[in-house]
Amino acid sequence: MAAESMAQLAQALRARRVSAVELAQQALITARARDDLNAFVTLDETGGLAAAQRADAALARGIASALAGIPFVHKDIFCTNGIRTTCASRMLENFVPPYDAAVVEKLAAVNAVSIGKANMDEFAMGSSNENSRFGPVRNPWDLTRVPGGSSGGSAAAVAAGIVSFATGTDTGGSIRQPAAFCGITGLKPTYGRVSRWGMIAYASSLDCGGVLARSAADCAQVLAAIAGRDGRDATSVDRPLDDYVATLSTSLKGIRIGVVREYFGSGVEDGVAVATQAALRELEHLGASLVDISLPNAPLAIPAYYVIAPAEASSNLARYDGVRYGHRCVEPKSLEDLYTRSRSEGFGAEVQRRILVGTYALSAGYYDAYYLRAQRARRLIANDFADAFRQVDLIAGPTAPTVAFKLGEKANDPLAMYAADVNTVAVNLAGLPAISVPAGLSCGLPVGLQLIAPAFAEARLLNAAHQFQGRTDWHRREPAQ
Amino acid sequence: MSVDQATVRRIARLARLSSSDDALPRVAAELTRVLDLADQLAGAPLAGVEPMAHPQAQALAWRDDGVTAGDSADAFLALAPDTRGGLYLVPKVIE
Numbered sequence: 011m012a013a014e015s016m017a018q019l020a021q022a023l024r025a026r027r028v029s030a031v032e033l034a035q036q037a038l039i040t041a042r043a044r045d046d047l048n049a050f051v052t053l054d055e056t057g058g059l060a061a062a063q064r065a066d067a068a069l070a071r072g073i074a075s076a077l078a079g080i081p082f083v084h085k086d087i088f089c090t091n092g093i094r095t096t097c098a099s100r101m102l103e104n105f106v107p108p109y110d111a112a113v114v115e116k117l118a119a120v121n122a123v124s125i126g127k128a129n130m131d132e133f134a135m136g137s138s139n140e141n142s143r144f145g146p147v148r149n150p151w152d153l154t155r156v157p158g159g160s161s162g163g164s165a166a167a168v169a170a171g172i173v174s175f176a177t178g179t180d181t182g183g184s185i186r187q188p189a190a191f192c193g194i195t196g197l198k199p200t201y202g203r204v205s206r207w208g209m210i211a212y213a214s215s216l217d218c219g220g221v222l223a224r225s226a227a228d229c230a231q232v233l234a235a236i237a238g239r240d241g242r243d244a245t246s247v248d249r250p251l252d253d254y255v256a257t258l259s260t261s262l263k264g265i266r267i268g269v270v271r272e273y274f275g276s277g278v279e280d281g282v283a284v285a286t287q288a289a290l291r292e293l294e295h296l297g298a299s300l301v302d303i304s305l306p307n308a309p310l311a312i313p314a315y316y317v318i319a320p321a322e323a324s325s326n327l328a329r330y331d332g333v334r335y336g337h338r339c340v341e342p343k344s345l346e347d348l349y350t351r352s353r354s355e356g357f358g359a360e361v362q363r364r365i366l367v368g369t370y371a372l373s374a375g376y377y378d379a380y381y382l383r384a385q386r387a388r389r390l391i392a393n394d395f396a397d398a399f400r401q402v403d404l405i406a407g408p409t410a411p412t413v414a415f416k417l418g419e420k421a422n423d424p425l426a427m428y429a430a431d432v433n434t435v436a437v438n439l440a441g442l443p444a445i446s447v448p449a450g451l452s453c454g455l456p457v458g459l460q461l462i463a464p465a466f467a468e469a470r471l472l473n474a475a476h477q478f479q480g481r482t483d484w485h486r487r488e489p490a491q
Numbered sequence: 492m493s494v495d496q497a498t499v500r501r502i503a504r505l506a507r508l509s510s511s512d513d514a515l516p517r518v519a520a521e522l523t524r525v526l527d528l529a530d531q532l533a534g535a536p537l538a539g540v541e542p543m544a545h546p547q548a549q550a551l552a553w554r555d556d557g558v559t560a561g562d563s564a565d566a567f568l569a570l571a572p573d574t575r576g577g578l579y580l581v582p583k584v585i586e
Contacts, residue, residue, distance in 0.1 A: 108563060241554055244551040244554075335567075335572075343582065345581050348581060353506075363525070366508065367526070370502050380529055383529075383537060385543050386542050387537060390535070428528070440546060441546020
């Protein structure tokens with residue numbers, strides 16, 4: 011059932027061909043049958059079935075939303091009241107939040123049915139989902155390959171047809187890159203569009219909640235439910251929402267799409283470039299005109315990101331001290347020993363690496379040379395986008411330079427791993443919305459096309475992605491079981 | 492920027508992370524590589540560019556400094572590894 015679109019499921023639920031409880035049961039059965047993927051940290055059968063019963067009641071009363079009864083999974087970075095929320099870290103292995111994140115509240119309010127919590131890279135730091143306390147997630151297209159990260163469990167659960175959609179977060183590409191690797195659609199909204207309240211912090215000026223689903227139309231339904239101002243997040247923006255569903259059918263005639271020269275640079279595999287170019291020609295057939303553009307400061311994005319994100323992480327993760335919640339070492343000899351051992355035992359290798367880099371970049375004598383310099387580069391990167399959007403309506407390129415790589419291939423080389431984010435991190439530095447849509451296959455593995463829009467133009471992104479998906483069927487391709 | 496082992500030890504102390512002697516050379520080498528990446532910014536035309544701390548240009552929203560969620564002290568204390576009488580317990584700091 012989960013392979014059907016959310017609109018089809020909504021129709022089936024209203025026609026009583028299926029109940030929300032049956033959909034939830036089916037999702038739980040499929041999730042257990044696919045434990046080879048390791049996509050879940052926690053399955054919540056009790057909560058999922060209770061939510062499904064509430065959805066059935068709302069459907070029976072005829073007051074149900076488009077998402078009522080639709081099974082989904084939350085990335086395990088969103089706090090869920092009474093359900094442990096681990097961030098895939100030993101630090102939070104037994105953390106049971108006493109409250110729901112804003113995104114969790116909003117999806118519960120429309121009676122969407124969460125069946126559990128998805129695996130991820132620890133504290134959302136990673137591009138392969140290999141940095142998890144609970145082990146790596148596997149790509150449903152090829153179990154020897156990574157699903158991408160950090161929202162790897164979310165992407166795998168959707169791609170394998172376990173759930174219709176999943177929540178995710180994107181700090182440097184963590185929704186778009188796994189969506190590309192798993193052949194699904196992933197939307198990173200504008201910074202401030204979705205409340206970060208209750209979303210465990212990694213790099214607060216970059217972190218962004220969003221959605222992974224099978225199509226742009228499904229993403230539009232979910233964005234409509236989770237977007238909007240929230241007084242509990244000071245960076246959440248008070249700005250009216252567009253009607254993301256109604257605008258899906260707008261024609262693309264006359265729209266100008268900038269094709270970024272730098273995004274087809276030397277690290278991009280031939281198969282990825284070919285598939286992306288073919289996808290761009292489909293957009294041309296839909297009436298869009300393609301414009302060759304340059305984002306000259308694109309090469310600064312990775313170095314700037316890998317200073318700014320670790321700097322913010324070192325500050326954010328200072329809260330994990332073994333005192334108020336989270337892992338505590340046994341028999342601490344002193345307060346400093348309590349802090350140091352609890353943190354060293356609680357955090358994995360990549361998290362510790364980023365904390366150290368960030369602490370270094372913020373330390374006396376190095377602040378100007380690293381943090382301040384990275385912030386100046388961030389301005390140039392944002393200005394590049396602003397200049398480009400004076401001539402074009404959308405910007406396009408491959409989401410990732412490669413298809414899904416092998417498990418272990420880059421696990422011991424942090425810098426090779428960081429390079430996987432080369433086409434995605436700039437979007438976060440500028441705070442823009444972007445979407446990855448399935449654009450073809452290379453060597454039998456999915457390739458993602460990234461579309462980037464000006465701030466708060468999610469409707470334009472979803473519209474273009476939906477029109478593309480009306481002309482192509484890459485988003486309907488499924489991995490062989 | 493080559494990071495030496497003494498620097499790793501100092502940074503680890505600031506970050507309250509342990510720095511065992513056998514891990515120091517590896518961590519120093521890794522930090523050096525990441526900082527070499529960051530040093531690619533040194534050649535960029537950054538003079539006079541206003542640093543950008545945040546994607547939003549506007550000031551943060553303000554709210555009243557008032558109670559919104561009510562008293563949840565017990566719920567939050569229940570998360571702590573060790574408490575007594577409504578207080579967090581840590582090893583003795585002052586002899």
